[in-house]
Amino acid sequence: MKAPGGWRGKAGTRHQRGYGAAWDKLREIILCRDRRLCQQCLRAGKAGHAHAVDHIIPKSKGGTDDLDNLEALCKRCHAEKTAHEGAEAQAALREEGRRRIGEDGWPIEPKVLGYSIPHGVRPSGIPVFVVCGPPASGKTTHVARHAKGGDKVIDLDQIKVRVGGKPYDQSESIIRKAMAYRDMMIRSLADDTAGRAWLIVTAITKVERAAWIDALGPKASLVVIEATADQCLARIAADPARAEAIEGLSEAVRRWERTPPIQTPDRPPGGGGGKSRGILPGTGGTG
Numbered sequence: 001m002k003a004p005g006g007w008r009g010k011a012g013t014r015h016q017r018g019y020g021a022a023w024d025k026l027r028e029i030i031l032c033r034d035r036r037l038c039q040q041c042l043r044a045g046k047a048g049h050a051h052a053v054d055h056i057i058p059k060s061k062g063g064t065d066d067l068d069n070l071e072a073l074c075k076r077c078h079a080e081k082t083a084h085e086g087a088e089a090q091a092a093l094r095e096e097g098r099r100r101i102g103e104d105g106w107p108i109e110p111k112v113l114g115y116s117i118p119h120g121v122r123p124s125g126i127p128v129f130v131v132c133g134p135p136a137s138g139k140t141t142h143v144a145r146h147a148k149g150g151d152k153v154i155d156l157d158q159i160k161v162r163v164g165g166k167p168y169d170q171s172e173s174i175i176r177k178a179m180a181y182r183d184m185m186i187r188s189l190a191d192d193t194a195g196r197a198w199l200i201v202t203a204i205t206k207v208e209r210a211a212w213i214d215a216l217g218p219k220a221s222l223v224v225i226e227a228t229a230d231q232c233l234a235r236i237a238a239d240p241a242r243a244e245a246i247e248g249l250s251e252a253v254r255r256w257e258r259t260p261p262i263q264t265p266d267r268p269p270g271g272g273g274g275k276s277r278g279i280l281p282g283t284g285g286t287g
């Protein structure tokens, strides 16, 4: 229902929503930068004529007008993203009470299976290695050693920097923004047709790992980084970048140490051909 006179509509006028002359200028900058090509189509290896400039992290989720948060989209991709965001907002409301972030910056113990897996994720179109392990077990180092140029790396700590925070940022707003960005990257794997991806997650329990592999489909495989709690704690203590977050990270390691192993296969029966799900030794370093 439209509000009388139009000015009381919940979205406000174009100007009230921040889409005035300044936006027109910004929009033109982005269209030029993106060469009037849809960036989502481009990621899928197609060419699509740009129709709109989109906030990668929606403004409703704290996304800003920073150039990094804007990209050109074609009519179809923009409509899809808008529809998806609507559905996502509904789901987020339902999830709100369930998914909370602890003081250590990690989601609180899963109340629901697959708690950190984005809603509605579809199987990946390209091989994706899900690299699991406790904080400071060497996940990032493993990926840095094995990823080839052009591989996609989805790492929440790196994304925190991309959205304006620090790698071990504990601020809830940074974590939320980074999660939204990470979820978007994970979802986009379904549309990828070339290359490979690495996804870094904690996924302490086998149940969580199985849920990731199940969600990402037959092209996903698991890499479990093995390290002892003492090794992780020592690396955390020795890393200046982790100094601010030392308590939370150490507690996350202890929680992982306390988590009893659950006897569940890494891939659910009939889940398809996971290849390299070998247990790899901790590779040292900072990740």
Ligand SMILES: [Zn+2]
Pocket (backbone or CB within 6 Å): 038, 039, 040, 041, 042, 048, 073, 074, 075, 076, 077, 078
């Ligand atoms: Zn497009």
